[in-house]
Structures are given as structure tokens and as C-alpha cells.
Amino acid sequence: MIKYQTLLYYCYSRIEDAEQFASDHLKFCKSLNLVGRIIVADEGLNGTVSGTVESCKIYMDAVHADPRFAKTDFKIDDVEEPSFIKMHCRYKAEIVHSGLRDPRIINPEEKTGIHLAPADFVKLKDEEDVVIVDVRSNYEHSIGRFKNAITFDIENFRDFPSMINELAQYKDKKIITYCTGGIKCEKASALLLHEGFENVYQLHGGIIKYGKEAGGEDFEGKCYVFDNRVAVDVNSVNPVVISTCRNCGTHTTKMINCANPECNEHFTQCDACGERLEGACSEECMAHPRKRVYDGTGYYVKVPQPVNTEKLKLSKV
Template identity: 80%
Template sequence: MEKYNTLLYYCYSTIADAEQFAADHLNFCKSLGLTGRIIVAEEGLNGTVSGTAEACRQYMDTVHADPRFAGIDFKVDEVDTPSFVKMHVRYKSEIVHSGLRNPEIIDPKSKTGKHLNPKEFMEMKDRDDVVVLDVRSNYEHNLGKFKNAITLDIENFRDFPAMINELAQYKDKKILTYCTGGIKCEKASALLLHEGFPEVYQLHGGIIKYGKEAGGKDFEGKCYVFDGRLSVDVNSVNPVVISKCLNCGTITDKMINCANPECNEHFTQCDACGEAMEGCCSDACKTHPRKRVYDGTGYYVKVPQPVNTDKKGLKLQY
């Protein structure tokens, strides 16, 4: 059976004509037979792609050959099947949406927290003068997080700046930030430094790299990932499950998206409730007319809206 790879990566590096780059990069990825999701902005790249081991090797070699992206740290997972169905490369204003686009406040290319490799992070995280800070969204840290980490009540990373005042009580501590692959920490640590936190660090390569190089020690639960797998194992040293079924409270680490596309809530649900609720988070979603067919996975391919149409499918006039 042919093996596949899934690559997770990001890079803050100036791309002069980012919109054209996105179009050209999509064609390049398709030429290799890759599937995945890449965001391109003037500030850099943020991507997860999946394909054969050879196609992924060609992709990494080509990207690394570009001086702008020579320093990319690809996180490579072996998978049985590709982690996506289609290939998307989209141009956006930021590669991770923070709402803070003033380079005088946040510029990950010039000033961020000190990067810690997984071993350094593991050695520091339990010290009395340290606070470990999860900068991910609720549904991510509900599924898994570092033991004793501080978590924030945020739905999206763009909510992070508004939480700075709640973190002021930790200004006398060393702040160790972490996220899935490291990209959110670049902006989170930069903002913390701007707001006067004197010692800020970040886990280089994020949870994924920590699992590969440090065995995932003391990471409790699973790590949410933004592809068809939905979650991956991290801890091979002292694993535990911390998440519960939204509907019945049973311990489970199965992450799904609500079958109602207008809800699309990310949540954990046991198999029994998945069957009973047809992959929905509530009775209201279960009876929604647009409810998708639940196949037991809880992962749904996004159906793009037709160009130049409104939500009712009517052609827009210009």
C-alpha cells in the first residue's frame, strides 16, 4: 500500500505580489497531485498539504529553494490516505487572522518571543517562575492541552488581543506560549512583548514538533488539526484523555464538526451520541433542513459558494 505524507508549515516572509503568487502556487501544487489548504498573504505562507511521499519531497525541495522560504520547518506526518480531498490556495490579508496589521505593534519577522526547542520547553514548563499559555481557541484546548496550562476563553485567535488585560497578573512570570504548529505564537508573543511582558518564549514547531521530539510528555488529550484527520495523538509518554462528549459527558477524544453546516461547531462527541444525534450538537441542528449526512467521521468537505451569487443562489448585478 502506498504511503502518504501530510506537511504542516508556516513562514513569515515578505511576498511582494501575494495574490499572483497564490494563483501560481495553486497550479504548482496541483501539478504535483497535492491536496491541502494554504493561505498566502504579503506577510508569508501558512499551509497544510498532503500527497505521496515523493510529491511532498518535491514540494519541500522546491519551496526551500526559494530564498524567501529557505528557513521553513516542515512538520511531516506519515498517513494512510491524503488528509484533504481538494487543493486550495487562498490569498488573505494575514496568514493567521489577528486583526493587528500594524507592523509597529506586531511584526513576527523582526521581534517575537524567544524560541524554545521541545527539550528546552519541557525543561522550563514546570518551574515556579513560569506560566505556560495556550493561545489556541476553545475547541482546540478542550480536546487537549499541556498539564496546568493557562487557557483563554476565545472562539478565534482574533479574540486574543482582547485578553491581554486578563494576563496582566502574570507579568512577573516567564510566559511560555504554545499552539499547534507555532504560527499563532509568533503574533501572540510579539503582542505580549509590545504590551510590556518582559520575558516571553514560544514552543518552536508547536505541539506537533513537541510530540515528535519530546514524546509529547505532559500534553493531555489530543491535538486538533485543520484537516480530515481532525485530531492527532501527541503523547506517547504519559497519555490521558481529558475531553468529554458534549451531549452525555462520557470521556471521549473524538472530535467532529456539527452536521448542520450553518452551525459547523467543533466539539467532542462519543460514537453513541454521534449515531443518536446524527453528528449534530443539538436537537435544533438535528432537524435543520441543510443537515449533512453523518458518516461517522464528522468531517465534511466545504462546498464553495458560486462566484457572484448571494446566499440564495441569485446572480448579483453590478
């Protein structure tokens, strides 16, 4: 019997007094005993929340009952346990950090690439005049990506605009962007249109929806997700593993954070190397005096750091 679910969603819709909304929304989520991470901005919502099936239904019904978010598309995963430890709901400048904040240039509510349903993506993805573009960060596509997709060596989505020139050679092609759940593509496809690309599409609902509705065909590896699960299966048609252990080169889908908190690098590591290096990315990090205890997961709860009083004094001088 399914006991818990995890919901992935976003909605671009103007929120007046978004800071107060974030505070009120946090209280509402806590009243349902949900855990997760929600970003609230003037431009809308971006969240992943997890809880009991009953709580998740109440939450989705409440979001859909608000006219501003009635069009929200929830991607629902059945999970054995909640995918987060705590509940966070924070106000930020954007619901996905892109640096593209001028609504006169980029406004997903008004103009984006054509949304392709998973079934339509399947029909188009192998055509000769189609170029598939992954707009996610390097650590995300290192563990899984579409076959033949163009990827960029970027650490954050805010670096994507600087990569546009690399796509100039494909201006006469059909460009299809994709990401985890679709949110990054809203701005990425809008930016491409602004830069003069004419045939721009985006995979509606992202990799997650594609896996659920189209079996994930030709998505190689796993899909990185921003919760305790780290990565999830997508392809039930022709699955392969493409990621390798940083230390020995063995194929593995296990992604962890380095046990040295001053490094904290996100990387793939097999269980054997994890045991040998105690969850560190190198022998140097394994020997670090602040190395965290490795429990086999490579996932560490953030612990508040003590205030650096000396730095505060200097900043006031």
C-alpha cells in the same frame, strides 16, 4: 511502506506581488497532485499540504530553494491517505488572522519571544516562575492542552489581543506561549513584548514538533489539526483523555461538526450519541429539514450554496 505524508509549515518572509505568487503556487501544487490548504499574504506563507512521499519531497525542496523561505521548518506526518480532498492556495491579508497588521508594532521577522526547542521547553515548563499560555481557540484546547496551561474562551485567534489584560498579573513571570505549529505564537509573543512583558518565550514548532521530539510529555488529550484527521496523538509518555461528549459526558476524543448545516457547531461527541442523534448536537438539530447525512465521521465537504439573487438586488439598491 509509507505512501503519503502531510506537511505543516509556515514562514514569515516578505512576498512581493503575493496575489500572483498564490496563483502560481496553486498551479505548482496541483502539478504535484498535492492537496491541502495554503494561505499566502504579503508577510509570508502558512500551509498544510498532503500527497505522496515523492511529491512532498519535491515540494519541500522547492520551498527551501527559494531564498525567502529557506528557513521554513516542515513538520512531517506519515499518513495512510491524503489529509485533504482538494488543493486550495489563497491570498489573504495575514497568514494567520490576528488583526495585528501594523508591522511597526508587530513584526515576527524582527522581534518575537525567545524560541524554545522542545527539549528546552521540557526543562522549563514545571519551574515555579513559569506560566504556560495556550493562544489557540476554545474548540482546540477543549480536546487537548498542556497540563496547568492558561487557556482563553476565544473562538478565533483575532480575539487573543483582548485577553492580554488577563495575563497582567504574570508580568513578573516567564511566559511561554504555544499553539499547534508555532505560527500564532510568533504574533502572540510579539504582542506580549509590545505590551511590556519582558520574559517571553514560545514553543518552537508548537505542539506537533514537541510530540515528535520530546514525546509530548504532559500534553493532555489530542492536538486539533486543520485537516480531515481533525485531531492527532501527541503524548507517548503519559497520555490521558480530557475531552468529553457534549451529550452524555463520556470521555471521547472524537470531534465533529453538527449535521445541521445551519448550526455546524464544532464539538466532541461519542460514537453512541453520534448514532443516536445522527451526528447532530441536539434533538432540535437532528430534526432540522436540511440535516446532512451522518456517515460516522462528522466531516462534511463544503458544497457551494446557490446565489441569493434577492439579496444581491437589495444590495444594489
